[in-house]
Amino acid sequence: MAIENGLSVDVEDWFQVGAFERVIDRDDWPRLESRVERNTDAVLALFAEAGVSATFFTLGWVAERCPALMRRIVAAGHEVASHGVDHQRVFTMTAEQFRADLRRARAALEDASGTKVLGYRAPSFSIDTRTPWAHAVLAEEGYAYSSSVAPVRHDHYGWPEAPRFAFRPVADSDLIELPVTTARVGGRNLATGGGFFRLLPSAFTDWAVRQVNAQARPAIFYFHPWEIDPGQPRVPNAPLKSKLRHYSRLSAMADKLRKLAMRHRWGRIDAIAAREAARLG
Numbered sequence: 384m385a386i387e388n389g390l391s392v393d394v395e396d397w398f399q400v401g402a403f404e405r406v407i408d409r410d411d412w413p414r415l416e417s418r419v420e421r422n423t424d425a426v427l428a429l430f431a432e433a434g435v436s437a438t439f440f441t442l443g444w445v446a447e448r449c450p451a452l453m454r455r456i457v458a459a460g461h462e463v464a465s466h467g468v469d470h471q472r473v474f475t476m477t478a479e480q481f482r483a484d485l486r487r488a489r490a491a492l493e494d495a496s497g498t499k500v501l502g503y504r505a506p507s508f509s510i511d512t513r514t515p516w517a518h519a520v521l522a523e524e525g526y527a528y529s530s531s532v533a534p535v536r537h538d539h540y541g542w543p544e545a546p547r548f549a550f551r552p553v554a555d556s557d558l559i560e561l562p563v564t565t566a567r568v569g570g571r572n573l574a575t576g577g578g579f580f581r582l583l584p585s586a587f588t589d590w591a592v593r594q595v596n597a598q599a600r601p602a603i604f605y606f607h608p609w610e611i612d613p614g615q616p617r618v619p620n621a622p623l624k625s626k627l628r629h630y631s632r633l634s635a636m637a638d639k640l641r642k643l644a645m646r647h648r649w650g651r652i653d654a655i656a657a658r659e660a661a662r663l664g
């Protein structure tokens with residue numbers, strides 16, 4: 384039987400991405416056209432068609448505004464987990480601000496979804512060497528797992544020296560960290576999810592999943608609802624590099640995802656975390 388891999392969606396709106404942080408003010412968010420609900424519904428339809436379950440790492444901001452969406456995610460058999468309140472990156476916070484952010488997001492997500500939140504993904508994989516306290520705070524707050532580390536070198540994020548597979552980041556705690564999947568090429572770790580999946584040929588992601596599975600490990604894959612939305616408003620004053628990354632190949636994404644969903648075995652991250660915890664002992 385093929386290995387079950389972790390499928391995840393970081394539920395945030397088109398204007399909440401890290402790349403636009405400097406050109407779109409948080410205060411303007413309520414005035415912008417929200418497309419996250421219909422885009423996430425489209426993701427739910429795609430997953431139903433492919434017959435896969437997944438984890439939806441959702442902003443507290445979205446849960447507060449779209450509670451019915453949270454219940455539809457749960458009703459379809461998926462997991463609701465936390466992506467923080469409003470996409471503040473962890474390395475911009477103090478440990479106590481991080482704790483407050485975790486609590487506020489969790490309350491919003493649990494209220495809206497009616498389920499217990501066990502997992503966390505840091506906005507823009509912002510747990511790295513700058514935040515040595517972050518996993519300890521997650522453990523103290525009772526999280527079972529985190530999927531917040533990208534063991535890559537990238538201009539916006541990354542912790543290249545971090546383990547590539549599940550590990551226990553805090554001594555005397557059961558907390559599991561499940562880093563996002565990287566491909567090992569020529570002694571370097573290459574990123575595979577999100578924009579990389581959208582921009583690179585799908586054969587690369589397929590190969591990366593098979594490479595990880597050949598080592599008897601689950602792949603951890605992620606993308607965003609805005610990535611399947613070619614009709615989203617354009618941000619004219621964003622840096623060119625951000626625009627190139629954000630808007631490229633949006634129209635091909637849904638089809639690419641459908642094929643990826645059908646080519647490998649996928650499941651919720653809480654299930655993967657429990658299996659990895661049992662393996663680590």
Ligand SMILES: [Zn+2]
Binds near residue numbers: 393395466470506507
């Ligand atoms: Zn995000």
